[in-house]
Amino acid sequence: MNDLPKLLTQEQVDKFYQNGFILLDSFYDLKQDIEPIQYGIYKIIHILIDKYRLSINKLPFSPETFDFGYQQLISHNRSIGGEVYDAVKQIPAFMRLVASPLHESLVAQLRQTDMAGIAAGGYGIRIDNPFEEKYRAPWHQDYPAQFRSLDGLVFWSSLIPVTTELGPVEFCLGSHKDGLVPVYTKDPKNPEKSGAYSLILENEQDLITRYQRVAPLSKPGDLIIIDFLTLHASSFNKGKRSRWSMQMRYFNFHDTTGIKIGWKGSFASGRDIKEVHPELILD
Ligand SMILES: O=C(O)CCC(=O)C(=O)O
Secondary structure: OOOOOOOOOHHHHHHHHHHOEEEEOOOOOHHHHHHHHHHHHHHHHHHHHHHOOOOOOOOOOOOOOOOOOHHHHHHHOOHHHHHHHHHHOOOHHHHHHHOOHHHHHHHHHHHOOOOEEEEEEEEEEEEEOOOOOOOOOOOEOHHHHHEOOOOOEEEEEEOOOOOOOOOOEEEEOOHHHHOOOOEEOOOOOOOOOOHHHHOEEOOHHHHHHOOOEEOOOOOOOOEEEEEOOOOEEEOOOOOOOOEEEEEEEEEEOOOHHHHHOOOOEOHHHOOOHHHHOHHHEOO
């Protein structure tokens, strides 16, 4: 039985089906949902400033400057960025947001299901640092990198105001309607990339020019819902600050592909795509 509240208007649902993503303005409660996560990140940055005995100024907490000191931390030693990345996804306030009933309601409404699942390993907080290519997401669909169910959804939400300079996510409008795209598992132009970041779509350049592309700007509290088949990519961050954003992925236990593959995960579960979907691999 699905008696969860319907959070979207029919117009929003239609827009999502049409475009393969939708931006919901001011969806989350800033004080209750977002600030505690920013505060957790602020505290972790401070613990690491102390750990490495760095003389970095500390500001009192504010949602606008929660990441103050992070740029200096990674310019001292880039590997501290990895410590922050692994730590922040374990902030309780983030896990509470991941498991928010709001997400279950959205999956129920958009996928007409009474059985939503949280994709294990499919949630985290991206930190897109200025002028870094290694972890920039190239054009991709989420399904090959995540699996679980073909009709999965990404809930994407920024922790800072995203400007064009900071490299917003770019989407190919309506691309989800054209189904799964086979991939190469190595990017010869960027040999430093690995895992999901090294997947390259078949005929990538031809493919993406077929669609109108948009890169919506968003702010803390906004939510972008992305279909697991929508082609999208991170733009390059040419700013002075890292772009902090949350990704929370859900799937549908009733999806026939999901049931067939036993709701298995992909890279985030340490699995090779070839084991589950050999037909998607070109090399
Ligand atoms: O935030 C980004 O730059 C990319 C996010 C993304 O590709 C995803 O959530 O699937």
